Amino acid sequence: MRSPRLSRALRPAVALAAAALVVAGCGGTDDTSDTAQASDTAAVSEAADAATGAAVTVTDPWVVATGEGRDNSMTAAFGVLTNDSDTDLTVVSATNTVSDRTELHEMAMVDGAMVMRPVAGGITVPAGGSTVLEPGGLHVMIMDVDSAVSPGASVGVTLTLSDGSTVAFDALVKEFAGANEEYDGGDAGEMDMDMGGQGSATDGS
Amino acid sequence: MTDAPTPPTGSPRWSRRRLLLSGAATAGGAAAVAVGGVAAADDRTDTAVRTALGRARDQADRDRETFVGTDVVDPRGVHQAGITTPSQAHAAFCAFDLRPEVGAVGLQQLLQLLTDDLERITAGRPALGDTAPELAATPARLTVTVGLGPGVFDRIGRPDLRPAGLADVPAFPAIDRLEERWSGGDLLLQVCADDPLTVAHAHRMLLKDTRAFATSRWVQRGFLRARGNGADSTTPRNLMGQVDGTVNPRAQAEFDRVVWHPGRDWFSGGTTLVLRRIRMRMDEWDALDRSAMEQVMGRRLSDGAPLSGGDEHTRVDFDARDATGLRAVPDLSHVRLARGPGPEQQMLRRAYNYDDTPDAEGGSDLGLLFCAFQADIAAQFTPMQQRLADGDMLNEWTTPTGSSSFAVLPGWQGGGHLGEGLFR
Numbered sequence: 014m015r016s017p018r019l020s021r022a023l024r025p026a027v028a029l030a031a032a033a034l035v036v037a038g039c040g041g042t043d044d045t046s047d048t049a050q051a052s053d054t055a056a057v058s059e060a061a062d063a064a065t066g067a068a069v070t071v072t073d074p075w076v077v078a079t080g081e082g083r084d085n086s087m088t089a090a091f092g093v094l095t096n097d098s099d100t101d102l103t104v105v106s107a108t109n110t111v112s113d114r115t116e117l118h119e120m121a122m123v124d125g126a127m128v129m130r131p132v133a134g135g136i137t138v139p140a141g142g143s144t145v146l147e148p149g150g151l152h153v154m155i156m157d158v159d160s161a162v163s164p165g166a167s168v169g170v171t172l173t174l175s176d177g178s179t180v181a182f183d184a185l186v187k188e189f190a191g192a193n194e195e196y197d198g199g200d201a202g203e204m205d206m207d208m209g210g211q212g213s214a215t216d217g218s
Numbered sequence: 219m220t221d222a223p224t225p226p227t228g229s230p231r232w233s234r235r236r237l238l239l240s241g242a243a244t245a246g247g248a249a250a251v252a253v254g255g256v257a258a259a260d261d262r263t264d265t266a267v268r269t270a271l272g273r274a275r276d277q278a279d280r281d282r283e284t285f286v287g288t289d290v291v292d293p294r295g296v297h298q299a300g301i302t303t304p305s306q307a308h309a310a311f312c313a314f315d316l317r318p319e320v321g322a323v324g325l326q327q328l329l330q331l332l333t334d335d336l337e338r339i340t341a342g343r344p345a346l347g348d349t350a351p352e353l354a355a356t357p358a359r360l361t362v363t364v365g366l367g368p369g370v371f372d373r374i375g376r377p378d379l380r381p382a383g384l385a386d387v388p389a390f391p392a393i394d395r396l397e398e399r400w401s402g403g404d405l406l407l408q409v410c411a412d413d414p415l416t417v418a419h420a421h422r423m424l425l426k427d428t429r430a431f432a433t434s435r436w437v438q439r440g441f442l443r444a445r446g447n448g449a450d451s452t453t454p455r456n457l458m459g460q461v462d463g464t465v466n467p468r469a470q471a472e473f474d475r476v477v478w479h480p481g482r483d484w485f486s487g488g489t490t491l492v493l494r495r496i497r498m499r500m501d502e503w504d505a506l507d508r509s510a511m512e513q514v515m516g517r518r519l520s521d522g523a524p525l526s527g528g529d530e531h532t533r534v535d536f537d538a539r540d541a542t543g544l545r546a547v548p549d550l551s552h553v554r555l556a557r558g559p560g561p562e563q564q565m566l567r568r569a570y571n572y573d574d575t576p577d578a579e580g581g582s583d584l585g586l587l588f589c590a591f592q593a594d595i596a597a598q599f600t601p602m603q604q605r606l607a608d609g610d611m612l613n614e615w616t617t618p619t620g621s622s623s624f625a626v627l628p629g630w631q632g633g634g635h636l637g638e639g640l641f642r
Contacts, residue, residue: 075346078430091346148347164430165327185334188426189347 068098069138069174074184076155077148077192079162088162089118089192090153090170090184091146096138103175105135107153110169114156120149120194129154129194135175148192164188286445287356287413293340295629296487298636300361301566301591302473304450306410308417309440309570311493311587312424313367313403313622314432322374326641328431329364332407333635335427336362345423358413358445360420364636365406365491365624373404379640381485383594384625387492390607393618400495400620403435408491408589412445438495438620440570440587453522453530457571457584458498458615460515461522464530465557467566476564476598477591479628484639487628489591492599495572495620498585503615514611516551524553552612555605563602565592585616595623 074092079085090109096102107115119132129152136151138144146152153170155162162168164186171181291299316325335345340360344351371380389396407424411417425434442454456462467476479488503511512518512525522530526538526546534553538546547554558564567590574583592598606613627637 073346077347080430163327164427165324165331185331185346187331187347188430191349 068096068178069102069104069172069180070095070097071172071180071182074170074182076162076168076184076186077189078164078186079158080188083193084196085161086158087154087156087196088158089148090155090168091148091192092182092184093143093145094136094138094172094180095143096140099140101137101140103135103137104172105175106173108171108173109153109155111160111162112155112157115170116154116156117151118154119151127194129196148189152192154196162186287358287416288342289359289412290341290357291359291361293336293361293629294631297478297489297629298361298363298487298627299340299629300363300408300410301477301489301568301626303359303361303410305442305454305568305570306359306361307412307442307444308414309408309410309587310417310421311438311440312407312409312421313435313437314405314407314428315435316370316373316404316432320373320431322376322641324431325370325374326637328405328428329636329638331427332362332364332424333630335423336636339420339423345427347426348423350419350422353415353419354423356413356416358411358416360409360411360416362420362424363406363408363410363626365408365626366637367402367404367406367622367624370404370625374640376640379484381479381488381490381625382481383479383490383592383597384623385490385595385600387494387595387603387621387623388600390603390618393607393613393616394621395617395619396621397619399436400438401436401622403622403624405432406491406493406622406624414441436620438493438572438587440572442570454569454571456498456569456586457500457573458503458511459519461517461519461530462569462586463567464517464522467564472564473566475561477566477593479593484642485625485628489593489626490595491624491626492588492590492592492595493620493622493624494588494618496586496588497583497617497619499615499617500582500584513548514551514615516547516553525551548611550609550611552606552610555610556602558602558605563598565590565598565602567591591626 072093072095074090076090077083077088079088094104104117107117109115117132117136118129120127120129122128123130127149132151136144136146144151153172155168155170166186167183168186169181169183171179173179291303293299320328338345339348339354340357340362342355342357344354348354368380368384368386371377405428407421407428409417409420409424411420421437443452453461453463467473477489479485479490506514508519516534517524524532524534524547525540526532526535534547534557536545536547536554536557540546567588569589570587572585572587576582590599628639630636630638
């Protein structure tokens with residue numbers, strides 16, 4: 014899947030000026046400015062998802078393939094989230110095309126060990142900046158996977174932001190040896206890792 | 219590339235310091251300590267030493283700005299890179315066999331993964347999931363050229379798409395001692411760069427993305443002169459010391475006539491590759507005197523000039539006679555037999571030297587990874603190889619131990635991927 018090349022540096026002034034229109038019209042209150050901002054956004058950010066004109070774009074997305082030696086009931090999606098607007102935006106939830114359960118995770122030190130767990134409050138992308146989802150750090154967790162996620166395939170992910178907008182992207186599946194950490198189920202306790210058809214009774218998010 | 223500071227004349231103590239100071243370009247502060255230790259209690263030379271050290275450091279800074287490790291070759295275009303690209307210093311030819319369950323869908327996924335990797339690592343950026351991203355930062359003119367073996371087209375159910383110019387290289391029983399471990403393959407990645415670390419990292423990254431689809435069949439590694447040890451346009455030498463590759467297409471018009479697939483179809487922009495591993499029997503070769511070595515080749519060892527006279531690039535005069543009345547360029551010399559009847563039998567040669575492990579008796583295992591790119595193997599390569607097999611004097615000292623042919627995929631543009639024409 015060809016990823017558009019986007020600079021990870023802060024946007025130039027021109028882009029911010031255009032983005033101001035995006036922020037102003039983001040609540041959908043003014044039809045005229047929505048039209049103007051859609052074309053500005055498209056011109057400024059070639060990777061923007063056409064369906065929503067969201068201020069957050071995703072570059073270099075990819076997903077870890079399931080396979081031997083891994084817990085194949087879950088896998089992770091990574092990429093770079095870039096926020097073209099001048100307001101901090103937060104990814105509050107997500108969905109994916111291979112399973113019915115998607116969470117937003119972080120790596121954290123718990124009782125002296127690095128575990129992964131849901132990130133409280135979602136994943137924030139600062140105004141005019143980027144947040145990197147990468148192995149060992151923040152990521153989108155694709156859970157309750159019941160079929161192979163194979164190298165070369167494509168997984169669709171849709172992120173929902175705090176302003177109600179969505180960003181959809183296709184992530185290339187790649188073999189990767191890492192990103193296989195233990196899952197700490199957060200407030201609800203340990204996730205049952207042996208997926209003999211019985212999940213944890215509690216909601217891990 | 220690093221100019222040592224210009225010494226004043228006639229000072230023997232200076233030449234020892236010059237040696238240390240040229241080390242200063244790389245050793246920086248450490249050399250300063252060394253110079254301080256060596257300098258005699260001589261006020262005039264002490265100042266000169268400090269000035270020269272400063273100049274050496276300035277030169278080192280300039281060298282870093284022109285550091286060749288950051289040079290890149292764009293992998294996209296009508297043709298793949300690594301064919302007409304000037305030969306880089308290091309190469310790894312990596313052949314794979316597709317796994318039995320892989321068909322058209324799997325092959326397309328593999329080619330998409332490879333394309334994504336290539337676009338990044340050739341630009342000096344890490345591939346997705348690259349666990350050693352720092353190694354991606356010095357692309358050093360990295361090119362990765364991808365080819366498919368003759369069996370792939372049946373495999374994906376499209377025998378109609380096999381390029382007309384792709385053929386199995388026939389057997390040449392008089393000379394061949396081919397080994398399966400150096401022959402064949404469904405997929406070839408020709409990985410070339412001026413930095414061996416770059417080649418190794420690229421190989422590793424591509425292997426990780428390939429192995430779900432294909433198993434590694436063989437890897438043949440080769441080398442030429444390090445970049446910077448001679449102009450880029452200098453013809454390489456092989457391990458017999460011969461200037462090797464003089465007569466070669468160099469201009470766009472020649473490439474169009476000799477190298478690129480002439481049709482207007484999915485394979486436009488592609489070519490074919492013949493890769494033969496040629497072992498040099500060096501102990502027997504070393505028994506020849508220099509004049510005999512030159513007679514076998516048809517060219518002088520010193521500069522690659524034909525024995526009929528001139529310099530390296532002078533046209534060979536096959537009718538010229540020497541003082542004794544014999545042909546200056548022997549009829550059975552390599553250069554004579556390699557020359558075909560005309561342009562229809564030319565090819566683009568892009569060989570690399572290899573140097574493998576000596577045998578128990580100390581016999582070297584080294585030679586040439588002979589690579590020929592041509593539009594049509596049967597028309598351009600095979601007749602030439604047949605002439606050599608039938609009579610080339612050089613056969614006494616060379617043995618082909620591997621032979622493979624591949625369809626080198628056309629190039630692609632941004633947004634597309636390698637081999638996309640196969641799947642339309």
